Amino acid sequence: MGSRDHSLRIPRESPGLLFARHRAEIDAAIARVFDRGRFILGEEVAAFEAEFASYLGVRHVVGVASGTQALGFALRAAGIEPGDEVITVSMTFAATAIAIAEIGARPVFVDVDAKTRCMDPAALEAAIGPATAAILPVHLHGIPAPMDAIVAIAQRHGLALVEDCAQSHGAEIAGRRTGSFGDAAAFSFYPTKILGCAGDGGAVATNDAAIAERLRRLRHYGFDQAGQAIELGSNGRLDEIQAAILRVLLPKIDQQILRRRKLAAEYQHHLGEMPVGLPPAHDGAVYHQYAIAVEQRDSVRARLLNTHGVDTGIHYPVGVHEHPLFARREVALPVTERLVRQLLSLPISPEVAEGHIGDISSALSESIGACR
Ligand SMILES: Cc1ncc(COP(=O)(O)O)c(C=O)c1O
Structure with a gap:
């Protein structure tokens, strides 16, 4: 740590x-x-x-x-x-x-x-x-x-x-x-x-x-x-x-969406060279979440919070077919099962993230390096 x-x-x-x-x-x-x-x-x-x-x-x-x-x-x-x-x-x-x-x-x-x-x-x-x-x-x-x-x-x-x-x-x-x-x-x-x-x-x-x-x-x-x-x-x-x-x-939501798209573009700029999977580039996306795919996701997440003070989210920790209620473990959904273990939602809400994308990206880079 x-x-x-x-x-x-x-x-x-x-x-x-x-x-x-x-x-x-x-x-x-x-x-x-x-x-x-x-x-x-x-x-x-x-x-x-x-x-x-x-x-x-x-x-x-x-x-x-x-x-x-x-x-x-x-x-x-x-x-x-x-x-x-x-x-x-x-x-x-x-x-x-x-x-x-x-x-x-x-x-x-x-x-x-x-x-x-x-x-x-x-x-x-x-x-x-x-x-x-x-x-x-x-x-x-x-x-x-x-x-x-x-x-x-x-x-x-x-x-x-x-x-x-x-x-x-x-x-x-x-x-x-x-x-x-x-x-x-x-x-x-x-x-x-x-x-x-x-x-x-x-x-x-x-x-x-x-x-x-x-x-x-x-x-x-x-x-x-x-x-x-x-x-x-x-x-x-x-x-x-x-x-x-x-x-x-x-x-006011169109303005909010423009701000989210701008933040997503900033992330893309900063994260482009990092070993992470970026969200798909789609002109019409509104970035309710900005989820990257990253190895060692849980360790990276813990370090981002504990060392850098950056809170992130997981959407979602398992596929719905893995919930006990649905118990579809016989169903093989390999892409879903991989993504739910790799996706990490970075702050993208304009109220908390504006002005901080460079710092969050640096913290992410440090955390990925430390968790290798
Ligand atoms: C993809 C999706 N479907 C359905 C819902 C359910 O909406 P609510 O919480 O308003 O019932 C949510 C959000 O909560 C959601 O993200």
Whole structure:
């Protein structure tokens, strides 16, 4: 161990700092909700849904209570039923698969491409079988999945397509935003996301009016217009206070994304000669995480924190197919299994990382050398 100078003291992320910067506007938005006295399904949720739909370039957005619920509702609204198979990746946050299982469907895990770290279209096509009903790709770390290939496969096989956009607000493929490629797309507004609220929240985006109508029913007990339950729904609504906060932050996310892209470019400049695997270069990426692949990852991580004061993250420590709940150890996903042991997320949130990329990179270089 080197000297514990903690010279940098860089946290991994800090959504509180972003909220603090816009605190006056957020306070005014919350006050507006209290003045009106309506807290559920009022003007703020309706306005946010319209504004986010316009931002994404889709016809409908339905606000829900979390990203996990957004996934489950999106799958059900796209016609997925208990017993159906949904092909997804294991290289994701476990909630992607939990949402599939929660609606009684079965997640089928396929490997990712080593370069994109997103669903490998060839593996996807090979996994399609008679019970396959849907494809659920994840735009991991804010890097768009290869949607051209995935959409073509979904169309060729007549499968539903739901995007997991929990990490990809604002990400683009040839000028088109993620969330506009499938039958529906799920977003999370967990506080650390590119667009986050001050608690839990989520949304589903779709161009299909019938899917949107079903989503509005599913989040509201399964009630029809007359307030009668016509299918099994839930209490899964985005609330007015969170919607009001999201309306403050939505107009600022393009600026946040530009700052993240600039930081990613700085990392690329500093890390280019180091023995690390860089995230794929993609013009439309939003860098929710900036994850490098590095040997001796856990030792490097410990040294970065203990010697240099740089906190980093691991997204994620194992593949979802390795979680006991899913117990798919018989499934071999070699790229996923390698990446989860190598990926290290460096600070990329502008509030904590701006002005520090050179120092973090030097600390990384020293740590890699010391851990060889
Ligand atoms: C890829 C992915 N899918 C789903 C979720 C679930 O979202 P939430 O935590 O809002 O339920 C998250 C984030 O938390 C995520 O990163």
